[in-house]
Structure formats: C-alpha cells, structure tokens
Amino acid sequence: MVQLPNKQIACLDMRSFYASCAAAIEGLDVMETPIAIIGNIERKGGVVLAASPPLKKQFGIKTGMRLYEIPNDPSIRLIEPKMQFYIDVSMELTKLLNRYVPKEAIHVYSIDESFVDFTGTEKLWGPLENLIDRIQDELYRQFQLRSACGVGPNMLLSKLALDLEAKKTGVAYWTYEDVPEKLWPIAPLRNMWGIGRRLERTLEDMGVYSVGDLAHTPLDYLERKFGVMGNQLYYHAHGIDYSELGSVLIEGQISYGKGQTLLRDYITMDEILTVVLEMCEDTAMRTRLAGKKGRTVQLSFGYSKHALGGGFNRRKTLTEATDQTMIVYRICMELIEIYHDGRPVRHISVSLANLEESYGLQLSLFEPSNWKQQQIGRVMDELRMKYGSASILRAVSVTSGGTAYRRNQLIGGHYK
Structure with missing residues (x-):
C-alpha cells in the first residue's frame, strides 16, 4: 500500500492584511472603520485593492471595484497603498514564525500567506493546537493582525482547510478521513x-x-x-498531494507570460507594438531564467469598453521551441496582422507555453546568427538581475507608449 504524506502542514493567512496594515499606520481599528485601499486616489477609476470588513458589510464595497463606486460618506477612509511597508511587515511575520521553526520549514506563498511545516515541533512547543493559538495571539498583539490557519497532512489539504473552513472559523484541521x-x-x-x-x-x-x-x-x-x-x-x-514544501501545489509551470491593463486606450499600431515588444522581452526572460523554451506563443487583446469591449485570444505553435524575444515578437506581429481589427486596445497578454527543457545554445541551419541572439539574451538577463530591470531597456520603452520604465518604479504594481 502506498504511504500517503502525513505531516503537520499549516497554511497561515493574514485576514484583511492590507487594510489592517493601513489601519495600524493611521491608528484605526480595522474591524470598526470602513477602509478602502485605492490604487490611485487621483483617478475616479482607481481600483479598490483591499477593503476592511466594515466597508464590505456596511457599504458592499469589495476588492476590484472602482473609486467612483464608493459612496461619499465621511466615515469611509480612503488610503493609498504603501507597498514597501507591507513588504516590511510581511518579512517581520516570517521572522516571528522563524522563532518556532527553521527557515527551511517556512514557505512564503504570498505577501500575506505562508505554509509552515510544524512536523515534530510538539517536542519543543507541545501540542500543535496550542502552538498555533500562541502564534495567532502573538500576531495580533505585535502587529494587530488577525489570522486564519488551515492544517493538513500535506500542502493541498492545508490550503483547502484554510480557504474552505478556517477563513470562517479561524482555525481548521483536516485529515484524509475528512475528504x-x-x-x-x-x-x-x-x-x-x-x-x-x-x-x-x-x-x-x-x-x-x-x-x-x-x-x-x-x-x-x-x-x-x-x-x-x-x-x-x-x-x-482525493486530497492527495506529494509536493514538498515550497513547490507549487500543481506541479509543472505550463507557461510563462505577462499581462497588463493599460492606463489609457492604445490606438496607434506603433504604441501597441511597443508594449507587445516589452511584454515579449519580459516573457522570454522569465522563460530563460527558468531554463525552459516554449513552442506555443499566445497573444490576447482586450479592447476598450468605449469600443464595445471584446477582443481576441490566439496562439501559434512553432516547429522548434524558443526562448528568444524577437522570435516571440515576430509571431505576435503575425497574430496581430491576422486578428486585430483596429479598435483601441486596453489589455494585452503574451505567453509562451508548451514548454520543454533548454539544453544550452541551440544551433539552427536556417538562422545562423541564432546562437548570437541567445547569448545576447542571456547577457541582458544577467545585467537586469544584477542591476535591476530598468538597467537595460529597448529604446521604444522610453517613448510615450512604453510602460517598462514606469513599471520599474512600482512595487507589486503600485508606487512604493
């Protein structure tokens, strides 16, 4: 009989993390004050990135809504995100967990969520139920952060216990028998x-x-x-997951890509192609850094709501896998020529899928300079990794249509 993983994995999530951090800065109670974290307060269309429980309950405002949908009520506090502060708090949370388990037993899944392997900790800290209560109490006393925790014998069941039960009850323990x-x-x-x-x-x-x-x-x-x-x-x-701590819950990245909603409608082909090239660069770099190449290039456009919305999502599969920016870009140009109907574009996504391992430099009889382009790409990757993503840019990125330089000034898509 196959032995199933039977560890003590916890998935710990900070409730209303962004709103709670903002409340702590402002000296507010996140459970009493309607708080909205707005991506850009200067724009009526600014996105609600986070909402405190009272804002959701009393006014029906949820994450993803727009600033103009929030009522003009004096009790509502509108706060812009302070991404560096949120990152600093997240790092302090990890340090707190590190008091109880080694670093190798902690996997930071997102800025407000972590997996922790508590297997064997009862020898030092007693029953796991008591230890989790202690950690949640410390999180609140030190950071004013309420938390939820799902516990299971593997990463998957701990995550499901969190999402499906603990977010309502505070703590949930799942076993294979609960499936x-x-x-x-x-x-x-x-x-x-x-x-x-x-x-x-x-x-x-x-x-x-x-x-x-x-x-x-x-x-x-x-x-x-x-x-x-x-x-x-x-x-x-069946609740079975053999993933080790730190690996993705569903093994195997199936694509690498980049998508972004533009700050305005892009109308001219020059501006559209500028953003597409930047995104091809980003996609190809991610693929190279992962040691992969892809055979399928996928491009999608979302048209402006002022042009009745809609868009297209098309792909093309190559005979040879690639990780080169300009090959991906040429395929995207082909797809644009065939499927783009000329309407203003507001969202663009590029991805490289159908992945395979990259084994060094690949020579091509049809493109003798192929190996030089691969070398250039890897050198550019090294420079960006060492000196920052804006250390080397294509000239189009500093034109009016370019977005790469502006995005480099952001953390998590928002100003620091």
Missing part, C-alpha cells in the same frame, strides 16, 4: 483550489460538476483527456 465529507461536496468546481473557469467548463462538459464527481472519474480517462494534469486532478480530488 469525502468536506471536499467532495464542493461545487461549482472553481471553488476548488487549482481549478479555473475554463477548466471548470471543460469538466462540466464531461459531466463532472463537483469534486466528488471528479474523484469518481476513472484515472485513465482523466489522463487521456488532460495528460499529467489529469493525474493531478484525480489525486487532488
């Missing part, structure tokens, strides 16, 4: 970690509507349909 009762009833499928709307639609077309349905779908059928992903879907539906 039929707590995991299988989950529907719609997008409520299951790792399943997005597109995959949900595909599964529903197969007659799979809940995690229980997925768990009872034959493994060989899922593998024929989805390949390696089908294997992972089957085992995850």
Whole structure:
C-alpha cells in the first residue's frame, strides 16, 4: 500500500492584511472603520485593492471595484497603498514564525500567506493546537493582525482547510478521513483550489460538476483527456498531494507570460507594438531564467469598453521551441496582422507555453546568427538581475507608449 504524506502542514493567512496594515499606520481599528485601499486616489477609476470588513458589510464595497463606486460618506477612509511597508511587515511575520521553526520549514506563498511545516515541533512547543493559538495571539498583539490557519497532512489539504473552513472559523484541521465529507461536496468546481473557469467548463462538459464527481472519474480517462494534469486532478480530488514544501501545489509551470491593463486606450499600431515588444522581452526572460523554451506563443487583446469591449485570444505553435524575444515578437506581429481589427486596445497578454527543457545554445541551419541572439539574451538577463530591470531597456520603452520604465518604479504594481 502506498504511504500517503502525513505531516503537520499549516497554511497561515493574514485576514484583511492590507487594510489592517493601513489601519495600524493611521491608528484605526480595522474591524470598526470602513477602509478602502485605492490604487490611485487621483483617478475616479482607481481600483479598490483591499477593503476592511466594515466597508464590505456596511457599504458592499469589495476588492476590484472602482473609486467612483464608493459612496461619499465621511466615515469611509480612503488610503493609498504603501507597498514597501507591507513588504516590511510581511518579512517581520516570517521572522516571528522563524522563532518556532527553521527557515527551511517556512514557505512564503504570498505577501500575506505562508505554509509552515510544524512536523515534530510538539517536542519543543507541545501540542500543535496550542502552538498555533500562541502564534495567532502573538500576531495580533505585535502587529494587530488577525489570522486564519488551515492544517493538513500535506500542502493541498492545508490550503483547502484554510480557504474552505478556517477563513470562517479561524482555525481548521483536516485529515484524509475528512475528504469525502468536506471536499467532495464542493461545487461549482472553481471553488476548488487549482481549478479555473475554463477548466471548470471543460469538466462540466464531461459531466463532472463537483469534486466528488471528479474523484469518481476513472484515472485513465482523466489522463487521456488532460495528460499529467489529469493525474493531478484525480489525486487532488482525493486530497492527495506529494509536493514538498515550497513547490507549487500543481506541479509543472505550463507557461510563462505577462499581462497588463493599460492606463489609457492604445490606438496607434506603433504604441501597441511597443508594449507587445516589452511584454515579449519580459516573457522570454522569465522563460530563460527558468531554463525552459516554449513552442506555443499566445497573444490576447482586450479592447476598450468605449469600443464595445471584446477582443481576441490566439496562439501559434512553432516547429522548434524558443526562448528568444524577437522570435516571440515576430509571431505576435503575425497574430496581430491576422486578428486585430483596429479598435483601441486596453489589455494585452503574451505567453509562451508548451514548454520543454533548454539544453544550452541551440544551433539552427536556417538562422545562423541564432546562437548570437541567445547569448545576447542571456547577457541582458544577467545585467537586469544584477542591476535591476530598468538597467537595460529597448529604446521604444522610453517613448510615450512604453510602460517598462514606469513599471520599474512600482512595487507589486503600485508606487512604493
């Protein structure tokens, strides 16, 4: 019989992290004051990045809404994000966890969420339930941060315990025995970690509507349909995850890409191509740094709402895998020529998928200078890694349509 992972993995999440940090700076109580963290207060269309519980409950304002949707009420506090402060607080939280477990037992999943392996800590700190209570108490006393914690025998179940139960109750402990009762009833499928709307639609077309349905779908059928992903879907539906701490919950990055919503409508082809080139550069660099190459280039445009919205999402697969900026860019230009209808563009995404390992420099009979371009790309990567992403830019990035230089001044998409 296969031995399943049976560790004590906790997934610890800071509730209302951004709003709580902002409240601490302003001397406010995040549970009493309606607080909205706005990406840009100067713009009516500024995005709500975070909302305190009272703002959600009393005014119905949620993350992702716009500044103009917030009522003109004197009790509401509008605060711009201070990203460097949030990062500093996150680092202090990690230091607190490091008092109880070694660094190797902590995986910072996001700025406000971490996985912690508490296996064996009872020898030093007593029962895990008492230790988690102690840590949550310290988080509140030192940082005024309320937290939720899901605990399971592997990373997946700890994450599901957090998202599906602990965010309501504060703490939740899941075991493999809980899977039929707590995991299988989950529907719609997008409520299951790792399943997005597109995959949900595909599964529903197969007659799979809940995690229980997925768990009872034959493994060989899922593998024929989805390949390696089908294997992972089957085992995850049973609560089984062999990932080591720090690895992604669903193994294997399937693409590298970049997407951004532009600050204004881009109308001229010169400006559109400028941003596309910048994004191809970013995508290719991420792919190279991961030691990968990709065969499939995907480009998507979202048109301005002033032009009735819509857009396109198209891809092209190459005969040879690549990690070169200009090859990806040439394919994007081909896709633009075929599918772009000339309307103003507001969102652009570029990705490189169908990945394979990159084994050194690849020579091509049809492009004899190919190896030089690969060397140039790697040198540029090294310079950016050492001196910052703006240390070497293409000339188009300093034109009116370029966004790379401005984005370099931001942390997490926002000013420091």
